[in-house]
Amino acid sequence: MVSYSRLMHIEEEATHARVTALLTDIVLPSVTAHGGRVVKNTGDGFLAEFPSAVDAVRSAIRFLDLVFERTVDVADGRRIQFRVGINIGDVIVGTHDIFGDDVNIAARLEALAEPGGVCLSSSVLDQVRGKIDVEVADLGEQNLKNIARPVRAYGLTGYGRKIAAPSTAPAATSAPRLSIIVLPFVNFGADAAQDYFVDGVTESLTTDLSRIPGSFVIARNTAFSHKGKSPDIRKIGRELSVRYALEGSVQRSGDRLRVNVQLIDAESGNHLWAERFDKPAADLLDIQDEIGSRLANALDRELVEAEAQRAARSPHPDALDLYFQGRACWNRGMTPEHLMAARKFFERALALDADHVDAMVGMATVDATIAGSFASDDRARQLAAAEVALTRALSLEPHHAGAIWRSARSTCLPTGQSRESANANARWRWIAIWPTRMAVCPSIS
Secondary structure, three states, rough: OOOOOHHHHOOOHHHHHHHHHHHHHHHHHHHHHHEEEEEEOOOOOEEEOOHHHHHHHHHHHHHHHHHHHHOOOOHHOOOOOOEEEEEOOOEEEOOOOOHHHHHHHHHHHHHOOOOOOOOHHHHHHHHHHOOOOOOHHHHHEEOOOOOOEEEEEEOOOOOOHHHHHOHHHHHHOOOOOOOEEOOEEEEEEOOOOHHHHHHHHOOOOHHHHHOOOOEEEHHHHHHHHHHOOOHHHHHHHHHHHOOOEEEEEEEOOOEEEEEEEEEEOOOOOOEEEEEEEEEEOOHHHHHHHHHHHHHHHHHHHHHHHHHHHHHHHHOOOOOHHHHHHHHHHHHOOHHHHHHHHHHHHHHHHHHHOOOOOHHHHHHHHHHHHHHHHHOOOHHHHHHHHHHHOOOOOOOOOOOOOOHHHHHHOEEEEEOOOOHHHHHHHHHHHHHHHHHHHHHOOOOOO
């Protein structure tokens, strides 16, 4: 089943009931009707054995079409879809399972199939060619995980009502921006008792990342279902509909702790960023909090940079794409060139969406920063423009943390003062403003 973990996270009982009904009413009868037997049920799917490749493909086409008909009126984000991988070969038969390299290949092919689709090995295609009226797409030689030799894969593309599915599938499988799963960190130390600390780092980081504006972070319980495994990041990305995955390890040696982390693009499997922390193992709880907060701050920048690069490749960027490009320019440095480049992106975002609060705050931040640096020839105009933008932003979102933070900063920059007097005035105003701001946006640091 596609996106099983994500749908279980959204509505656990309803998803379980719908999956059970589809398996009972449609899938399993289709398997039996074509001479197959279900070897085992895995909760979100099953392993089946057939007397011939033709029967296996016919069964898959049949139940995928019926599932599509049953779920066609369900909203995209909640529609249940299956995908199927089929291989042919000798197996070892156990009491309640079948084993062998060819079984593993079938499982890997399933991960390559499109939602609602079927992926075949070349050996299966040789058996069904000319016997079943379908079209195939050559997916080329695939290097499958833990399979020594490349396997040529083919996707079925022209059968039954499946051909209508692609028009609705992209919205269901398109991962949200800034969506991420924090996989359980691995304890590389010899002491299993340190597991609590390693799990604590994972949980703290999950919590801190969820505070990033616009982020979508997979819940702790879902993420920890992958503990102790070697997950396929791209498969996790498809199933949970996330763009990024964070994985890491913790190793303790004497009184030192080493933490390694990697940010991975869940669509391509490419590593985007890596970092290492070496700390004395004095107070583990303090270290846990420090590592979590430092990583969250670094990842905020890295995720924005990754989204900006995606947006730069888009032929038709939307307002949020342009906002991320503006933020990325801002993050690259406080030079006039970077600030003005960021402002242009924020302006373009507002041209597409006049109520885009984040872009308003971005514009105000650029104007206030330039005015505050005393590099502007017309500080009064820029501060006034920043105030107008912030007033508008707070009227739309009164509790927007960034707008409140920038508003507090801007009150510390009155016009008509020297840099020294403005800085002195800012110190006292921050004392008065900060406690009230903290009550509204406690994540500000």
